[in-house]
Amino acid sequence: MKSIKACLNGGRPAPASPTDLAAEAAAAVAAGAEAVHVHPRDPAGRESLAAEDIGAALVAIRRAVPGLRVGVSTGLWITGGDAPRRAAHIAAWRALPDFTSVNVGEEGFTDLVRLLTARGVGVEAGVWRPAEAQAVAGLALERVLIEVLDTPAAAAVPAADAILAALDEAGWTGERLLHGEQDACWPLIAHAGRLGLPTRVGLEDTLVLPDGSPAPGNAALVEKALEVWRSARHDAGERLDPGR
Template identity: 65%
Template structure:
């Protein structure tokens, strides 16, 4: 269970965006270990292929997961299933993820995120569940909340994207409210990207919800300074989250 924070180490970012973005399996393992030492309870990765591009290929997934587990035994390691990784090809994504079931336990992800607004959402959640991989449903809007209702998932990720800092909390509350009205229960994690990131780390603390942080979500700390690496973001986020939590 994630009680406070999950680290999102790289996403689709490149080193051109930030020199500390981990790309290789070894770099992901190094950053995972540093994030855990800083207080992260789980990690979310976007494994890469030999060309450095995001990959859903079982060999690339397995290599990244195994490298992290070697450095961090027992750590919950999750990956993305973003449809953009297969260029929007639903069938290709489904086929790639189906091959994860054949990975040895030590190379198979503990969980995977599936965006509710993407085509093939429900079918992919079933495929992952059958492989023993927990499902995080990415809910980006109140409309996505409607799509996830009735679909068995293990955690809801309330994800606020492309929102200004001033509107981040209202956007998150709109999604949370729709989930409540739909009767969608179970664990939730709240986070935002870029300008919405830090306001929602704080809001998650106020609500007592876990959050996530890492170079996937932001390249700056809460005071607007450039982040040095994932571990530094984890330390800052835990301070912000805990300070808001203590005020309740």
Template identity: 55%
Template sequence: MWLKACLNGGRAPGEHPALPLTPDELAADARAVAGQGASAVHAHPRDAAGRESLDAADIGAAVAAIRAAVPMLPTGVSTGLWITGGDVHARLRAVRRWASLPDAERPDFASCNLSEPGFQELALTLLDAGIGVEAGVWSPADADALAASGLAGRVVRVLVEIIDVPAAEAVTEAGRVLDRLDALGVVAGRLLHGEGPATWPLLEEATRRGLPGRVGLEDVLCGPSGEPVTGNAELVRLALGLSSRG
């Protein structure tokens, strides 16, 4: 299974004892998850105060640290609109500065959510900077928006993200989104994942469908039976164990 490790997300310090925040902590976790078989990592870099940041200096520091620790591991970041307090223009100005980062500090890809305003201009800005776009599709309506954008053929992959859906309904909702992408003729590769209690059922569904998946402290703080975990490396090990049993 192609598995991405989502190392920290927007979680606050202290939500888990092993939550990585600084560039050095992200680099150590990237090395650890790669050692367990992760195929890529996704991180939310922080500023000096520990807040999520899209500032080029903060992005570059985190990416450079991960690259130094695991040179061949594909590394991505978030462009979540909440990071700029919902300010679409501030987000775009910040991301435009990523083009000036040296290769060692520029992410391989960045996630862009169709549910947030400004997707098209943001995606084109990333593509112009040589950064791949992961299109975050949370619903059939997002799938429609991706198809209408004209960019479906240029994204690295579609992130089918089942958000704020009860675990018992998550697999059904994932099927609705995946079916809509098929109906629209979107041929880009898909990655399927959820969050909280839906994380593990959707990892099993990704395995069943032969799709890439995602796991990490951004999405879940416990194992498939609700057991405590030591951190991202254990989550990756558990997820790939599901895959091997499938």
């Protein structure tokens, strides 16, 4: 991934249905997103890992945007903290996402990575704190997500840099995607641009644009995030090569 992935819903109540997720995915891609990450729902609107709910979301999105890489969450909270139940749901998937996000700090992380990779599904390992970095060493991962959560804007960059340094110490040389949620979102999109790392944005991570105004949807967030990322990347290049 070169620059940006759209995280369309997360724990938000909408978009939720396969039809709505497909429409948001198409709009996000038109705005510049290279991939999407979604939290599929059951008919009652609850986050779900059931095969029929995962499949319905994937089919709708792929029909709307053929060839798009689509990822889903495997958050342990979706099965109420029951790791064996989560694994059973995933083992029963018939339609497979291109990649999944698996949080390092959750029970069953390593076993779930192995299950997914054995099924041919890429894994993004979510690292939330420096102490988790060592757990990714030696695993067959598509990328590591540096995820800065519950952190004020002023502390976001130091928090991200601490995780990045820990990944260096752990010997992780693969792809890294850097992003933050809520107050940390926009500072880390800019920081990702400065570092030349891909990032993500969407209604899962923030409901507002950099100026604090409400975001009308995922497409607007992607468009603005690309602007912020590219501007930071350009400025970093000029600082590195002031005579250019």
